[in-house]
C-alpha cells in the first residue's frame with residue numbers, strides 16, 4: 265500500500281523540509297533539467313507548434329462548454345459497444361462502484377495501469393480495506409508502491425528516487441508482493457527493468473480484472489485512449505476478462521480528428537518523444553461489435569466528477585480542466601525543482617497541482633489554502649503548457665479567493681461559502697490600502713509624513729512580518745513624494761494635467 269497525502273502540513277512547512285534534503289534536490293534537479301532540455305528540442309522540431317497549441321486550447325474550451333452534451337453522446341456510444349457507464353459524483357461513490365464491480369467478479373486481485381484519477385480518489389486504499397489487492401504495473405508506480413511511498417511527479421512518480429534507492433526497495437520489498445528480486449541485483453537500469461519485468465509478468469498472466477484511467481475519451485465512438493511508454497498498459501487493457509476504467513469527465517474530446525492534435529502535443533510535452541511508444545484504444549467489449557476482437561469481455565466506465573463541475577463553474581479557474589497531464593509545467597518550475605512533489609500534498613504536484621487541488625478539494629484545509637502561493641509567478645509553466653493554461657492568472661485568482669473567503673469550500677456535493685482562516689492581517693491591510701487610495705488628500709498627507717519621518721523608519725518589520733523582511737531590504741522612502749516632485753518640476757501642474 266502506498267502512503268497517502270492525508271494530514272500533510274501546509275506547503276511552506278513541507279517545502280522547508282524538502283529543500284533541506286540534498287539527495288532529493290540532487291535527484292530532482294538532474295531529472296527535471298534532463299527532461300526539460302529534451303522537451304524543448306522535441307517541440308522545436310515542429311514548425312506549427314503554436315497552431316497546435318492554440319487548436320488544443322480551443323478544442324478543450326469548446327468541449328468544456330458543451331460537456332453535458334458530449335458526455336451523453338459518449339455514454340450512448342460506450343453502451344452501444346457493450347460497455348456499462350457509471351456516474352460518480354465524488355471519490356467515495358467512485359470507490360464504492362469499483363469495489364462492488366470487482367467483488368462481483370469474485371476476484372481479490374487487480375492489475376492497474378498508471379492512473380491519476382484512481383490515485384486522486386484513493387482507490388488502492390479503498391480496495392485494500394475490502395480485502396482486494398491492487399498491483400501497480402507502471403515501473404515508477406511499482407517503485408512507489410513497493411516503497412510504501414507517495415508519487416511526486418505526474419509522469420515519473422518516483423522521480424525523487426535514484427537508482428541505488430530503487431535497487432534497495434526491490435531487494436527489500438519485492439518478495440512480499442510476489443516474485444522476489446534476483447540475487448545480486450545491481451542498480452544498472454537494465455537489471456532494474458528486468459527485475460520489474462519478471463515480477464510483473466506473473467501478475468499480468470494471472471489477472472482477471474484490470475483497472476485503468478484514460479488519457480482521452482472520444483465521444484463520437486465511445487473509444488478510450490491510453491498512451492504510455494512501457495507496454496504494461498497494453499497488457500492490463502487486453503489480458504484481463506474485466507476492465508474497469510475510472511476517468512475524469514473532462515478527459516473527453518468530441519472526435520478522432522480532435523484527438524489527432526493531442527497525440528502530437530502530449531508525447532513531445534511529456535516524454536519528449538515524437539509519438540508515444542504504445543497508444544492503446546478500445547471501444548466497449550470484445551463481443552460488443554462485429555468481427556474478431558481482443559480485449560475485455562466486460563467493460564465498465566466510471567465517469568468521475570469529484571469537484572470538476574464546481575471547477576467548471578469558475579470562469580477563470582475552469583481552464584485548469586484543459587490539462588492533459590503532460591507534466592511539462594512541473595519540469596520547468598523553479599519551485600517544484602526545489603520543493604519536490606510531496607510538498608504539494610496531492611497526487612497533482614507542481615504548478616498544475618497548485619491550481620487544480622484547491623479547486624477540486626476547496627480551500628478549507630491549510631494545505632489547499634497555501635497552494636496558490638506555492639509559486640513565484642514567473643510564468644514558465646504557461647510558456648510550456650501545450651493547451652495554454654494561464655497558470656499564473658489562475659494562481660492570482662485563487663489567492664484572491666483564499667484572502668477574501670468565497671464559495672470554494674465543498675461539503676459533499678455542495679459548495680459552501682466559508683470565510684478564509686489565517687489571513688485577517690492581509691485583509692485588514694487591503695482594506696486600509698483601499699481607504700487610502702480612494703482619498704487622494706489623505707494619501708498625499710500620509711506620503712509627506714512618511715518622507716519627513718524617513719530617518720525613523722525601522723529596517724525590519726515587527727511581528728509576523730519579521731521573517732519576510734529578514735531576507736529582503738524594505739524599500740527606502742524618498743525624501744520627496746512623487747506628487748510634490750512632479751508639481752515642483754512641472755510648474756505647479758498636477759499629474760492629472762490641471763493647475764493646482
Ligand code: SF4
Pocket residue numbers: 533586587588589590591592593594616645648649650651652653
Ligand atoms: S497544466 Fe499544461 S503543462 Fe501542466 S501538466 Fe497540464 S497540460 Fe501539461
